[in-house]
Amino acid sequence: MVLAAGRLEGPWQRAVHSFKYLPRPQLAAALARPLEAAVLESGLALSALAWVPLHPSRERERGFNQSERLARVLARSLGVPLCGGLRRVRPTAPQVGLSQAVRRANVAGAFRWQGPAPPPGLGLVDDVLTTGATLQAAEAALAAAGGRLGAVLVLAVRGEGRPWWRKLCPTRPLQALGKTAPAS
Numbered sequence: 363m364v365l366a367a368g369r370l371e372g373p374w375q376r377a378v379h380s381f382k383y384l385p386r387p388q389l390a391a392a393l394a395r396p397l398e399a400a401v402l403e404s405g406l407a408l409s410a411l412a413w414v415p416l417h418p419s420r421e422r423e424r425g426f427n428q429s430e431r432l433a434r435v436l437a438r439s440l441g442v443p444l445c446g447g448l449r450r451v452r453p454t455a456p457q458v459g460l461s462q463a464v465r466r467a468n469v470a471g472a473f474r475w476q477g478p479a480p481p482p483g484l485g486l487v488d489d490v491l492t493t494g495a496t497l498q499a500a501e502a503a504l505a506a507a508g509g510r511l512g513a514v515l516v517l518a519v520r521g522e523g524r525p526w527w528r529k530l531c532p533t534r535p536l537q538a539l540g541k542t543a544p545a546s
Contacts, residue, residue: 365404381428381489387428391435407483410485417450436515447478451472485513487516488515
C-alpha cells in the first residue's frame with residue numbers, strides 16, 4: 363500500500379523541494395502533518411517505520427537525510443518505533459531526470475538490511491515516489507533479510523497512471539490514498 367500526502371505539483375511541490383534541496387530540514391514537522399493524517403485516516407497499523415537511506419557521502423553533502431527526518435517525526439507522532447536497518451551500500455547517481463529503466467538500474471542492489479530482521483508491518487518513509495524504482499530496490503533488500511513491506515509513506519507522488527502506479531495500487535486512485543496537500 364502507498365500513502366501519499368499529496369501530488370508533486372504547485373505549492374506542495376515547492377514546499378517539498380525547499381525541504382530537500384535548499385535545504386530546510388526544519389520543515390519536516392510541518393510537512394509530516396498531512397502524511398500523518400493520511401495514515402490515521404487509513405486505519406493502517408504499522409509496527410515500525412524505516413526510511414529510504416542516502417549513501418553516507420550524499421548525506422554528508424546535503425547535511426541531513428530528508429526521509430529520515432520525516433520518519434523520525436512520524437514515528438514520534440504515531441507512537442511507533444523507528445528502525446534504522448536499511449542501508450544504502452553503494453553510491454548512486456541522483457534519480458532526477460532519469461528514465462524509469464535507468465532509475466531501476468541505478469538503484470538495483472544499492473540497499474541492504476543490516477541488523478535484526480525487519481519487523482512485519484514495517485512502513486517505509488520517503489519524500490517523493492516517482493517511478494517506484496527506489497521502492498522496488500528497497501523492498502528487495504527487505505525481502506532478502508526476511509522482511510515484508512507493510513506500506514510506503516511519501517510526502518508526494520508523481521505520475522498517476524504510470525505502470526508502477528497500477529501495479530502498486532490497482533484498485534485505489536490517488537485521491538483515496540491521502541488528502542490533497544494544503545495550499546500554502
